[in-house]
Amino acid sequence: MSMIHTYVTYVPLFLISVSIFGTPVANADEPQFIEPDLVHLRSRPELEWSSFPEAAPTRLTVTFSASKTTRESCLLLRQQDVKQSWAVTVNDKKIGELYRDENDMVIGLAIPADTLKDGDNVLAIEATTSRNPADDIRVGSLRLFRQPLQEVLSAATLNVTVTGTASEPIPCRITILDAHGSLITLGTVSNEELAIRPGTVYSSTGRATVKLPAGQYTVIAGRGFEYSIAEASFTVKSGETHRQSLAIRREVATPGYVACDTHVHTLTHSGHGDATIVERMITLAGEGIELPIATDHNVYVDYDPIARQVGVRRYFTPVIGNEVTTPRGHFNIFPVQAGAHVPDSKQTDWGLLFDDIQRTPGVKIAILNHARDLHSNIRPFGPILYNSIVGENLDGWPMRFNAMEVVNSGATQTDVLQLFHDWMGLLNRGRPVTPVGSSDSHDVARHFVGQGRTYIRCDDRDPGNLDVDAAVNNFLQGRVMVSYGLLAELTVNEKYSSGELAPTPDSEVHVAVRVLGPHWVQADRVMLFANGALIREEKISARDPQKLPDGVKWSGTWKIPRPRHDVHLVAIAMGPGVERISWRTAKPYQPTSTDDRTHVIGCSGAVWLDVDQDGRPTSARDYAERMFDSKQFDIGALVNRLAEYDAAVAAHSAHLLRVSGVSLTDERLQAALKSAPESTQTGFRQYQDAWRENEIARTKP
DSSP states (O other), X not given: OOOOOEEEEEESOOOBOOOXXXXXXXXXXXXXXXXXXXXXXXXXXXXXXXXXXXXXXXXXXXXXXXXXXXXXXXXXXXXXXXXXXXXXXXXXXXXXXXXXXXXXXXXXXEEOTTOSOSXXXXXXXXXXXXXXXXXXXXXXXXXXXXXXXXXXXXXXXXXXXXXXTTSSBOOEEEEEEETTSOEEOOSOOOOSSEEEETTEEEESSSEEEEEEOSEEEEEXXXXXXXXXXXXXXXXXXXXXXXXXXXXXXXXXXXXXXXXXXXXXXXXXXXXXXXXXXXXXXXXXXXXXXXXXXXXXXXXXXXXXXXXXXXXXGGGOOOEEOEEEEETTEEEEEEOOOTTXXXXXXXXXXXXXXXXXXXXXXXXXXXXXXOTTSOBTTBOTTSTXXXXXXXXXXXXXXXXXXXXXXXXXXXXXXXXXXXXXXXXXXXXXXXXXXXXXXXXOBOSSSSSOTTSSEEEEESOOSOGGGOOHHHHHHHHHTTOEEEEEBOEEEEEETTTBOTTOEEEOOXXXXXXXXXXEOOTTSOOOEEEEEETTEEEEEEEOOSOOTTTSOTTEEEEEEEEEEOOSSOEEEEEEEEEEOXXXXXXXXXXXXXXXXXXXXXXXXXXXXXXXXXXXXXXXXOOHHHHHHHHOXXXXXXXXXXXXXXXXXXXXXXXXXXXXXXXXXXXXXXXXXXXXXXXXOHHHHHHHHHHHHHHHHHHHHHHOO
């Protein structure tokens, strides 16, 4: 199988010169390099991401010289940003597909005996369909081996031990990168202690022995958001074993909070993704999730016996739940008593659906999932159905969920703050909704479990025996923090935190915020919102290790004037997305632009300021309704009274005026608004803009 000539053709046709890529591995049959460079392909004519060139071919065709073989040979190739299905053929015979994963990785494909022929052979890579959304990918670094695939992938051995703070082996995630920073496909498969995907090994014991191709590598160990990472580089030859010890430690302290992922799937019970239920147990332990909610689609799954079988039950307390997956929205419900009925997943009436959910024994929580995503042609919080400024479904669907996802790390948003504004809009509407971070993970490594998570106030000293009732009750009270690479910890008047009502008798309110995160995540700004409006913002520069302890990115205090009425305060911290493959943040799931930048984010729960001292939170909608009498009111007097309130109250007043029959373009109203305070004008303008968006969306054919 000698190399005579190598060249590359495209559709449309043009030539690219070839140079040798990489160094042949010692003591192994040397690979034939048939395409050394990464090539940009696009499955459809339209651009997916602005970080890619404007033009791209849809098919890669490589012609190379080889000799006929009578046994299996194999191909290793490098790929990046693959989301759709791409077929790989040799001499018009399909040998496999690219791995559907956006990460940079090297995969292996077996070439059956008698596929290659003497002389010119043709390898092609192209999308299997043009009906899927556009997919910009890079593929190349093609290496042809004479040996069978398993032999190439198993040429050498890596033995890793990862220890935690107590110097004892600890469940972890191990990432293995080649000399070019790509995840490398391994020659070892998952078992009851290891969950394995290309370049990723989850270990339930802190120990792993895996087979891999000979070469130069970097191995990285970590254990989710709260832990440091440790890494080492090594070279291993065919037939050799490399032994490596790595130590990680807890960097982000979260005493009194448990790490919960409310949205967890398995291939075993949901039927898609790739994580078997055994692999899921290993990944939960490896990412440090202490309270996982089993939410396979329309089925109840008890993780307890499987967790005990795998030997990881002491690391977490599992809870039975269900993603009620209907044609008009997806809802995670929990906790569920064993043997309970399953709500009707075909139900399209939200009122009847919530009746069914509330009849389910044990259930206290119903989370609206990924409200801005399109499923079954329904986007629950899209402008056709929903006015986000006043938190109202335009068709009157009853919104009886008591929590909503503001972060779904498996389905991120182009506008990372949009769902947070949606949530704060619900609080303004008077709906006590808890913010949720989750992973929606169906996979071992692609969109991994626990990347998005919710920290719930609860005794966390024994993760294997958590008080589920206490955690659920605190969740319902909003005593949570949402994490996607960062945490934002909010304290008001030195005492009150997320989910609490803070008496506010003084003229000033003291607000303390801490931004938490491990050393491998950056934070660049922290924000404070009152009734959804940004009232404070500070940039975060590089952390000063002399002033801040490990795990703290920023700490500060603001003094704000006491508002004239009750408001809710929320702190949000943001930073650039993580590029390291060991914890890479995903590009937007259903993007609304070609901007592929990613972010990390942390959010406190809401702290209500009880300004009117009545012992309960009073929402913007409550204040608007108190002022408004649909039978007898004076428009000018109403607008004048709004001077005492913020933009959120004004927006709800605008809504109440419109539904009572007053046009928002009414001359009396517009005249009164001209002399109104900026907050009143802002509230009316925000509502008018949102309503206009609703009308446009609902009148489109």
